[in-house]
Amino acid sequence: MKVTILGAGVIGVTTAYQLAKLGHEVVVLDRQSGPALETSFANAGEVSFGYCSPWAAPGIPMKAVKWMLMRHAPLILRPKLDAAMLTWLGRMLSNCTAARYAVNKGRMLRLADYSRTALAELRREISLSYDERMQGTLQLFRTQQQLDASAKDVKALAADGVPFEVLDRDGCVRAEPALRYVRHRIAGGLLTPKDETGDCFKFTDALEQKAAALGVDFRYGQFINGLNIEAGQVRGVITDHGTIRSDAVVVALGSYSPLLLKKVGIKLPVYPVKGYSLTIPIADTSRAPESTVMDETYKIAITRLGDRIRVGGMAEISGYTNDLVEARRRTLEYSVMDLFPGGDPKTASFWSGLRPMTPDGPPIIGRTKIRNLFLNTGHGTLGWTMSCGSSRVIADLVSGRKPDIETEDLGLGRYG
Known part of the structure; x- marks a missing residue:
């Protein structure tokens, strides 16, 4: 055929x-x-089989208001007269319930787990080189409130049989030794050890x-x-x-x-949500991540790709625009330099891409x-x-x- x-x-x-x-x-x-x-081309570099959750979740509407008022906001809404945008936002809000979150996360974890097996089989089948690492994802919590709120994700991971570890401050440092320099900023973390990293391009x-x-x-x-x-x-x-x-x-x-x-x-309920990334050459390996650290406060992933650090994240709802906004760059720089000052952000390449988001996940x-x-x-x-x-x-x-x-x-x- x-x-x-x-x-x-x-x-x-x-x-x-x-x-x-x-x-x-x-x-x-x-x-x-x-x-x-x-x-x-230049996404966050995560292959996150465990860190796999819908954006539509309980409490997100209230968090969204708070985020948009932050200096380094993980969510940016640039409203316009766009029926598709308004319809998508309405559908996403309708999925921000505990019941819908559980259903949608279960669907995503099912597919992600199948994809994990498929990727492993693909690597056994053919030789591929892409700066790959298999050292997991550490979701890093800066506050006790964030750590406590992770209970719903822990419950979903346990229900679907996805391996995980809830870590205290010392556990986070053991998982990512470079965090020893900033341990006072850490409340705890959630490690999904089966996650991988690499250069998608x-x-x-x-x-x-x-x-x-x-x-x-x-x-x-x-x-x-x-x-x-x-x-x-x-x-x-x-x-x-x-x-x-x-x-x-x-x-x-x-x-x-x-x-x-x-x-x-x-009618396809998919809408572009723009993300940004920086790719920074590593100058000091002792202050660079070993795998992926997800900075929960700013919703930014910091990933080791060979001799580079890829810093990716944020959600900008602004339609089909691929402009590079300098304020977004400053947020990426702030997150990575606050945790892993192992490179010079002035030498970084700055990029944006349009993620195709469904309203339910x-x-x-x-x-x-x-x-x-x-x-x-x-x-x-x-x-x-x-x-x-x-x-x-x-x-x-x-x-x-x-x-x-x-x-x-x-x-x-x-x-x-």
Whole structure:
């Protein structure tokens, strides 16, 4: 079967690899000049199978008001007359209940755990080098209140069998020795030891080469203008280079997925939430993290990538804007230099990307009302974390096979 994948980020490339393994003829289209040059390019570097939670959670509305008043705010809302933004915000607020949080987190953990297994199998199958480390994620709490509030996450992790450790101040220093210099700023932490780190761009670029060796046809510099729909199915993908005939199409365009699908009458509840990152060369390894530390106060991840520190985070709701705001850079610098002053932020590269967020948290994976049109999108901050599992799920569905995990509640149908 000829399958066309729209998007060559980490989701699109992992999907292409899995479909090619199953014997399909695969074409991947992307407007950029190569793979992983948008949201997958300079993300926080986490592969966080345990640190996997919906943003819509109890107490978030009140916290959001507090955050937006902070000098170094983890949440920034730049409102505009945008019906999609307002609808998405309303749906997210409706998911900020204990019951919805438990359901949504369970769905995310199920997919993340499957993805952990899929990534391990992929590494055994092929050789990939991407500054990878397997030393876990430390969620760092600066206050006792934050530590106490982590009980709901601990309960969810325990229920799903995800390994974790609740650490006191000394435990945090044992996990991340460089924190000994700032131990007075630490109340405790939550360690998920099975989490991993690495450079998502390097991973995707390396896997693209493996997929190409299997026969995947990557076509870059192509703008997708629409879908040719006849008799309830996709007949082809319309690009600025012509129409590509397809037996099946997988949409993996991240935040841009709803803009394409709107043209064929599909309302996709995905909205861009901008994140920022700094990549800083390490000058003093004794003051650099060993793995990933999530600074809970500022919602910023500080990750070791070889001889670099990647500092990523914040949630800016401002539509389809990729401008680099200097105030966001100062927040990233403040967090990393407060905990790990092992590099010079003046030498850092500054980046932003649009995360494709659903209002409830889990991505949207599965079929649409157009019978040969499939979705693999809406992964938010966890695209790389969930990519290997998501790609196996969608490859099975496209091939008419039953996936290894329950996927019905991950589809578009959950929104009614």
